[in-house]
Amino acid sequence: MFSVINLMVRRDILLAMRRPQDVMTSLFFFIIVVSLFPLGVSPEMEVLRSIGPGVIWVAALLASMLSLGRLFSDDYQDGTLEQLILSPQPLALVVLSKVAAHWLLTGLPLVILTPLLGLLLGLNVEEIQILTLTLLLGTPVLSLIGSIGAALTLGVRGGGVLISLLILPLFVPVLIFGTGAVSSMNAGLGVEAHFSLLGAFLVLSLLLTPWASAAALKISME
């Protein structure tokens, strides 16, 4: 079981290393979207500080949407996906590995960049800590849930836009509890509840989404 995960994660990371522009695109998108807000809304530190967590979360959400379209489509176009489906390995495990690689390549870099962008928006150290942790728990959920959309829209023309319509509403709870953690800390309330809920989302989506995506992939292949 672990050999499949190991093989697939390494394969996808190797492929991304051979074509780094794909990973870089969503990373720069994230940075640019966040840095547009001081220019577009207001350079006042107080304003930026209050909208900062929300801005970073929404930007992270859109940046991970951007790369989801390619999660299965490259494999679909060159016929590798057929081979993955027909291989004796459990498809859900293959999907889980691909999602893990997707998160390592697009989710984790966002989490790592968050403290820097937090400083840009005038957040203090405590806020940045909480925000980064919520993203660490939340971005894997985005990749996991997004994989269902990516699998369902495979081979559909204009699939990229369709994924956003299908998946963005499902991201709403993650977004609410992700940004809510920072404001509830500032209001003097505990953040445990927010983290517990985000953790629960992560565990649930880890358990359920690989199966759902695997089933969607099989339907898309027909």
Place this chain on the structure above:
Amino acid sequence: MLKILDLECVRGDLLLFSGLGFSLKPGELLHVKGANGSGKTTLLRTVCGLSLPESGEIQWDGISIRKQGDVFRNELTYIGHHNGVKDDLTVLENLRIATMLSGDRHSEDHLVDALVQIGLGERIDLPAKMLSQGQRRRVSLARLLLSQSKLWILDEPYTALDVAVIAVLQQVIAQHLQGGGMVLLTTHQDVDIEGVVKQLTLSA
């Protein structure tokens, strides 16, 4: 043993074939013929389990493939229209990953041997995107040289191949049949392989 019972396949509203039945025993090859659009690829994809038939059943060793899951997939090597070759990986990496996915472990020497045999010996470290169409096909077919599965399903395996490689491929298929393997293939060319070669013609 592969057994097809009363198979009916539909594409959109078009009935491709119905009441199709055949069986394939160890050592046999079935050459599926038919005009373009007669449903050859659909038949092959259905037998693999990639597409669902409208009705009918596909049995492997007497049990429906729907109930077998990985047992059947373990016995199957499928080569379709698409080569399943990653442009950004080298020829050797492509073959290594493909064989590992099918659950086989091969030494590096084995992998290189297979590539030499299929005429890619000097290109093993080249990214697949530098290859010609026929050479990509060879990368895909190199899996057959290392395959330990009993049933090979090959959709137009000869496409874009030159005469020399076709000869190698036919020899590999003949060896597979001698060893008790089964082959289901489509091609518009004549199949010149020693062994039990059956034919099935689909009419459009």
